[in-house]
Amino acid sequence: MLLLQLTLLFVLVLGGSSDYINIYHRAGDEVIMSCNSVNSSETSCSSIKWFYYRNRSTTDTIVSDGQINEDSPQADKLSLGRRCSLTITNISSEDAGVYSCYYRNTYDTNVYLNILTLSANQSTDPVGGVTLTCTLWVYRYIYCVKDSLRWLDEERDELKQDDDEVYYSRQKNCVSDLIITHQINHNRRYTCQFVINNEVKISADYTLVSTAPNKIIFIIIIVASVGLLTILVIVGLTVFIKSRRKTGAAAEDAPKRARVPDGEESSVTYVTVSYRNRNQEALPSSEVREPEEGEEEVTYATVKK
Template sequence: MLLLLLTLLFVIGAGGSSDYIFLYHRAGDEVIMSCNIVDSSETSCSIINWLYNRDTSGTHTIVRDGQINKVSPQADKLSLDHRCSLTITNISSEDAGRYICRYGNTYEHDTNVYLNILTLSADQSTDPVGGVTLTCTLWRHTYISCEEHSLRWLDEERDELKKDDDEVHYSGQMNCVSHLTITHQSNHSRRYTCQFVKSNEVKISANYTLVSTVDLTSDSTSNKMIIIIIGASVGLLTILVIVGLTVFITSRRKTGAAEEDAPKRARVPDEPETNSEVHQPMQQASLMDEEESSVTYVTVSYRSQNQEALPSSEVREPEEGEEEVTYATVKK
């Protein structure tokens, strides 16, 4: 770090024209880095290169001759505009570090951009007594440290938290990392703010809203009630469907049984037993008619010897004392 600072002082003291820009952003932001060596008359970035390093161990070329280096880990987030400015979308802590815009292979007129990224995260304690630890980190070039007390914590009234109390525990700052533990959550949501301050000037800040356990319990109860209502509705619907199907099946079975019995009742007169009983009297009457048709009846009258015979044309009714006999001949 001392070597880097001496180099910066030497360049400034020697009247060098290199530019040093410090940017502060939060994770997820979009960053635009200007290349100051490009003037307004420049219409092409064909001789512009962008380089990146996180520390002094190595430098990577992310833009070569105006073209994005496809093998760079950041390639899918990088773009170059007509002024050769470098744009990075959806930045994360891995993007923090030093970016250099260089004209050709000369470094006398480099533009040095230091990207600093602030993150704020929460870690829920697994301890039965509860508690949440907030971690505030300023990600930057490895050899640039943070001054003591440069990371500050504020409550929702914008008052700085400097010591422990019944609600929070401040563990202090280690380089560019600071922790704040909330040991007792109040009955309402609270907002906490982490600031990075340099020379009494706030460079960047991030907020975190901590939801109270009461709110969480209320949300949990509401969710349980919703689940119970949905379960009861599904159960009732299932019962209605089962009852409906049972009624439908029963009705269909009764209808089918009635349809099966109807033909049987219609065929009753055609059954052999019934036919024999119904037609037997008719057959007997027919036989009697046939027998009567085959019988010839002849009536013979006779009178005593003292009576005179009459012509056939003068046949009369027998008088008293006369007898009449009827003879029948059966034809077979």
């Protein structure tokens, strides 16, 4: 087994492979890699081995005699398919590297899996803003040429260094940063492409959502809330003041009740007048008598102030 791994590593370093395949995917994709010499009649895959190389110093045996190596870090994502092809689900940057197929004790195929990722972070640059980072994850000893990673706007026009809205940091190997100093449009899409000889091998989009409108809405809500609270306070004070004024006016206009002080006698004169009917004989005014039965007696009172 050690001799086999050294042989495969020698092939990788010197590039002596007759089947040298480069494939490009985005993180999260499902990848299927074929072992080219295997024909459709192969069903058991007992003569198949798959090896994974992240770098020159590390070799993982991920499939041996048609069985997934459960000790492999990728074991839960690996499976064998038709013609003993190797399938990896939900790939990540950690899966980038070289996959080699060994069939019937013969080296068969090298597959170079390259994975493109695109992410956003608050920029640590002095000018601030947001930094989009585009990375092509490759076999560790492969390098990307200058300007192989390009940035496009929504109109598919390449972004330039002198644009008002963005500027570049320099591409370092297979990593390129796009620093956005200010975001005018609310939802704007940016595209990163990996290009070889003007041929686009893989691309990824990122829609950057501006937070500025959310801040404006938040400020508007606060101002509106304060304004509404102020209006409610003013209305409440106005109603309270008017209510107090009406209460005071009603108290002043109320009629004063007359009261007789305790201990004082009221000045009242009582006069008794006797009434008789017409058939009764008139008496001299000087004669005083008691009223007879049937006559009415009326008493009047006069109050002296």
